[in-house]
Amino acid sequence: MNIYVLVKRTFDTEEKLVISGGKIQDDGAEFIINPYDEYAIEEAITVRDEHGGEVTVITIGGEEAEKQLRTALAMGADKAVLINTEDDLEEMDEFTTSYILAEYLKDKEADLILAGNVAIDGGSGQVGPRVADLLDINYVTTITSLKIDGSTVTIVRDIEGDAEELETSLPLLVTAQQGLNEPRYPSLPGIMKAKKKPLEELELDDLDIEEDDVEAKTETIEIYLPPKKEAGRVLEGDISAQVSELVGLLRNEAKVI
């Protein structure tokens, strides 16, 4: 089976954000594979181990994204592709990203493409379905279970807390939701092997993409931090007095009940 995983390098969830000059500062910040993409990688490896084939992880970004690709290879992916847009593109949006990924994937005859259902930085969750639409294949988002039997694919997906069971077929793009699996940590031998696994680097030229083709459709005009919240009131007195005071405050001061 020919399996591809779309991966994004994101800020570590522990990172506090600092903004200067209208941009989020990333000097010295820790970066990770987007947590939802880790589920996608894990699932891809599991499917390959069961059905045979090859797992290729793809990312778009700068040189530094090689680190996250090597981590995916260490987990067990076979090959990696870095589409380096650093020199070509100043601004990107979901349209840009999806177009580039689809141009790369269009002649690859992928049976299964996996991605995270959302990236924890941009948070839009658009790229998976957009890529599927451009490739004219079916997609299922926020999956928590995937079973492949011949050409039949049985999936459970999370819809706002409820579980929807459905049936579809390959080729298919799915996006991973939490609960799909427990991503493995790269083993030491895995990390050693990953250093020798193929990592291809491409630029827009290699994909015959003109910068105008992928010009962003939306524009970010400002990035800012939420107003700092003032420390609230910790109530005092015996518990029952605190409880009735709290109910009073919620009704009369905060007016939320």
Add this chain to the structure above:
Amino acid sequence: MSKKVLVLGETREGALRNVTFEAIAAAKKISGGGEVVGVLIGDSVADFGAELVNYGADRVITVEHPHLKSYTSDGYGQAFMAVIDQENPEGIVFGHTAVGKDLSPKIASKLQSGLISDVTNIEGEGDDAVFVRPIYSGKAFEKVKSKEGLTFITVRPNNITPLAKEERSGDISSLSVDITNLRTIIKDVVRKSAEGVDLSEAKVIVAGGRGVKSTEGFEPLQELANLLGGAVGASRGACDADYCDYSLQIGQTGKVVTPDLYIAAGISGAIQHLAGMSNSKVIVAINKDPEANIFKVADYGIVGDLFEVIPMLTEEFKKVM
């Protein structure tokens, strides 16, 4: 320039969802005095048309077909694209819901359009509209606008104030669409969310962390949530410990919520959890540890045992409600 804006209406358990009314209010702003057209898709949805009008839609188009009983991206995609072909809108608004999140990128892709997802506020109107959306799970915000062409957004539930409901009149028409070649067959939907209140739309959330200690430990939280018409949520710690399903998880991975009232019980307040709830309007923290991080973002705090405080809180609310 005034715009024609389509709004996808959504129902849940036989009623229109609040987020639909919020989406109509958003569409009004984008239209800049133009026209707001409600779109209803399903096997039997025409009855909801009048209510969309009462919440501010100028007119409504319904697409009904037996194959549209359950949502599939193919079925709804074909139906919505048929409406677009007929109407040529300059704006589209969906709720940032399971359906909205799944369908909007497909429609945007087909129209080669931008899409601004998960909008929480709109500044300005018409062509000048600027959209505010959280990034890094609410650790920061960005202001985004469409460069040209279609303005397409999804709105996060609970953030945009709907218009007041009034008796209004507007045309309700149906569009007949041939729905074919569905690549997904829905077999079953297993209800896991309790009591029918969706976490992302809940006005009140009672959330438990590791301090809840067990599955049974969530019962008093559920009781309080039921009384307040709210939903139960959880921290990652509680989900990892198997006290509850991951569908309840609130945080950087998991759901990002903005209820009017968030009651955090036995939650220490890791940065990843705060990312998912710190923009709630009012936060109450209940924790045994006075040093817990959660108190830093709470409006009101009680230092105490949640198993003592939560049942008392339920009793106290019963007295006054």
